[in-house]
Amino acid sequence: MNVTDLVDAREQATPPPEVDSAATSGARVGSLLRPFAGKFAVVVALQVIGALAGLAPLLAVVEIGRGLLASGPVDRDHIWTVVIIGAVGLLVRLVFTSASFGLGHYVDGAVQLGFRRMLAAQLGRVPIGWFSRRRSGELAKVVGDDVSAVHPFIAHAPGELVAAFVVPLASLIYLLSIDWRLTLITLIPVLLAMLMVPFFMLPARTQEQKDFDAAMGRIASSVVEFVQGISVVKAFGGAERAHQKFLRAADDFVDIFSKWVRGMSVVAAAMQLWLSPPFVLLVVLIGGTSLITGGDLPAADLLPFLLLGLGLTAPIAALGHGFDDMQTAGRAVGRIKEVLDVEPLPEPENPVVARGHRVELRDVRFGYEDDQEVLRGIDLTLEPGTVTALVGPSGSGKSTLVQLLPRFFDPTHGCVMLGGVDLRELGSRELYGTVSFVFQDVRLLRASVAENIALAVPKADHDDIVRVARLANIHDRTLELPRGYDSIIGEDVKLSGGEAQRISIARALLADAPVLVLDEATAFIDPQTEHAVRQALTARGTDRTVLVIAHRLETIAHADTVVMLEDGAIVERGSPEDLLARGGKFAAFWQAQQSAVAQVEPSGAAVPGEETR
Numbered sequence: 094m095n096v097t098d099l100v101d102a103r104e105q106a107t108p109p110p111e112v113d114s115a116a117t118s119g120a121r122v123g124s125l126l127r128p129f130a131g132k133f134a135v136v137v138a139l140q141v142i143g144a145l146a147g148l149a150p151l152l153a154v155v156e157i158g159r160g161l162l163a164s165g166p167v168d169r170d171h172i173w174t175v176v177i178i179g180a181v182g183l184l185v186r187l188v189f190t191s192a193s194f195g196l197g198h199y200v201d202g203a204v205q206l207g208f209r210r211m212l213a214a215q216l217g218r219v220p221i222g223w224f225s226r227r228r229s230g231e232l233a234k235v236v237g238d239d240v241s242a243v244h245p246f247i248a249h250a251p252g253e254l255v256a257a258f259v260v261p262l263a264s265l266i267y268l269l270s271i272d273w274r275l276t277l278i279t280l281i282p283v284l285l286a287m288l289m290v291p292f293f294m295l296p297a298r299t300q301e302q303k304d305f306d307a308a309m310g311r312i313a314s315s316v317v318e319f320v321q322g323i324s325v326v327k328a329f330g331g332a333e334r335a336h337q338k339f340l341r342a343a344d345d346f347v348d349i350f351s352k353w354v355r356g357m358s359v360v361a362a363a364m365q366l367w368l369s370p371p372f373v374l375l376v377v378l379i380g381g382t383s384l385i386t387g388g389d390l391p392a393a394d395l396l397p398f399l400l401l402g403l404g405l406t407a408p409i410a411a412l413g414h415g416f417d418d419m420q421t422a423g424r425a426v427g428r429i430k431e432v433l434d435v436e437p438l439p440e441p442e443n444p445v446v447a448r449g450h451r452v453e454l455r456d457v458r459f460g461y462e463d464d465q466e467v468l469r470g471i472d473l474t475l476e477p478g479t480v481t482a483l484v485g486p487s488g489s490g491k492s493t494l495v496q497l498l499p500r501f502f503d504p505t506h507g508c509v510m511l512g513g514v515d516l517r518e519l520g521s522r523e524l525y526g527t528v529s530f531v532f533q534d535v536r537l538l539r540a541s542v543a544e545n546i547a548l549a550v551p552k553a554d555h556d557d558i559v560r561v562a563r564l565a566n567i568h569d570r571t572l573e574l575p576r577g578y579d580s581i582i583g584e585d586v587k588l589s590g591g592e593a594q595r596i597s598i599a600r601a602l603l604a605d606a607p608v609l610v611l612d613e614a615t616a617f618i619d620p621q622t623e624h625a626v627r628q629a630l631t632a633r634g635t636d637r638t639v640l641v642i643a644h645r646l647e648t649i650a651h652a653d654t655v656v657m658l659e660d661g662a663i664v665e666r667g668s669p670e671d672l673l674a675r676g677g678k679f680a681a682f683w684q685a686q687q688s689a690v691a692q693v694e695p696s697g698a699a700v701p702g703e704e705t706r
């Protein structure tokens with residue numbers, strides 16, 4: 094896939110025109126299904142005709158039986174006519190049910206495609222930060238498995254349910270026309286089975302079903318966690334413990350499963366007995382024999398009851414299957430709707446153009462959860478042409494703060510402004526064209542090295558790509574790859590963490606955006622490269638606005654301004670020299686970092702002001 098394909102895919106992922114993107118997910122699901130209502134009706138009609146035609150062979154057998162049992166000579170012509178009618182019925186059934194099956198699957202394919210397009214369009218609109226709270230596995234399940242789960246409901250259920258009701262209904266009418274008393278007797282097994290249905294709906298059963306589903310979920314996630322973390326767990330000798338966790342989940346599951354089975358088994362077994370062919374035949378034979386011996390029914394009339402009586406139980410069995418399919422599809426659609434219901438990042442109707450690229454955060458507050466503020470009243474101005482280093486203990490909110498600049502999230506209070514304009518009033522195209530970011534967690538696309546580097550500038554020429562690749566120290570490595578810059582990442586080559594970071598740095602260099610946000614993405618890179626990269630990215634003389642989460646003392650020492658965060662608030666700010674001289678929290682942080690570095694590298698780190706940039 095190349096960048097053009099990616100852009101095409103995004104464009105294709107826009108919702109079909111008849112779908113109003115502002116509508117609720119329920120309305121959107123409804124509007125997705127509406128265009129197919131006519132075809133759905135045809136699926137059902139074809140199925141009805143096919144199902145009724147399917148009765149012809151059975152009625153033919155009844156008629157042949159009657160003909161053979163009747164007194165006097167057998168009417169051969171009549172028998173052959175009936176045989177032909179039965180065979181034609183069979184053929185009609187085959188043609189019509191096949192057509193219904195084919196059309197049903199066509200509708201199903203179109204609906205699934207619609208769901209996937211809707212989800213793709215929605216995933217393009219939700220805040221980028223929303224993804225960090227979702228496990229990619231969960232999303233893959235929604236877009237893959239849950240969309241597929243509507244298949245039986247759309248492609249099979251209408252046909253099966255129609256067949257299951259139309260055939261017994263037609264049979265019932267036919268049997269009533271022969272003898273109403275034996276018809277009622279034939280219905281006894283169905284009535285007995287129906288008496289069992291409420292037992293499946295008892296609140297206790299529903300709760301057991303929920304416990305069963307939850308236990309299934311727990312066992313699945315403990316397997317995934319076990320497998321995903323196996324290398325770490327093993328390396329730290331915790332395999333035993335992780336294994337225990339999985340075994341506990343499995344034990345719990347067995348307990349819940351036994352309870353569930355105990356609750357269901359008696360009712361299910363009784364129901365199975367009532368609906369079983371031997372029981373149905375027994376009831377019909379007992380009832381039929383007593384009517385025949387009493388002289389109330391000709392013997393030949395027992396035949397249709399024996400043949401068609403068995404089919405009367407079909408709706409109950411179909412209800413069971415259909416109910417299961419409906420519940421599964423219902424749960425899947427629920428999860429799909431949950432994704433469709435995520436509030437998209439509001440796009441301004443009339444985007445305002447930023448004037449310059451000074452970045453200002455004004456009384457910014459933010460929390461991932463309503464009751465937990467991670468950023469508490471941040472006021473900060475990032476001047477063009479300066480580098481601001483963000484420092485602070487782990488969990489103080491540094492990553493959260495920088496993620497507000499590319500609008501991964503919107504602040505819950507206050508605003509982030511670019512060139513005097515609230516980010517919420519800027520069009521996303523302008524925002525992403527202005528703010529570039531390099532984060533620790535690098536994601537590369539399954540595309541060529543060149544396309545990955547040129548992601549923000551798809552029309553960049555090869556020389557430019559090579560120039561930034563050299564600066565990011567990834568050029569030589571790229572030339573060693575099987576197809577050089579055309580090597581597909583993930584197919585031709587698997588890159589190391591450091592190499593992936595260099596590509597993302599080359600990408601940021603090529604994008605040359607006036608605002609750069611860096612989560613010191615140089616952790617995997619050797620000091621020489623790091624120095625060159627830092628110089629290229631934060632070079633003075635350009636009026637780029639740079640905000641960097643600084644872990645290295647060198648980066649901090651070279652910054653124009655250091656901002657120290659603690660517990661979501663700015664506790665100190667100023668030039669590194671001034672802050673050190675002040676002897677406050679930053680000075681203590683610096684000393685602690687320096688002695689940590691000194692233990693690893695005896696030469697120590699530069700002191701601010703000692704080096705020229």
Ligand SMILES: Nc1ncnc2c1ncn2[C@@H]1O[C@H](COP(=O)(O)OP(=O)(O)OP(=O)(O)O)[C@@H](O)[C@H]1O
Nearest residue numbers: 225226461467485486487488489490491492493494
């Ligand atoms: N996606 C998220 N959902 C919920 N809470 C989060 C999320 N990301 C971070 N947090 C919480 O927000 C707080 C600040 O985290 P943040 O990652 O911004 O800190 P940090 O200073 O960058 O830490 P570090 O230096 O360790 O990366 C922490 O308490 C963290 O648990």
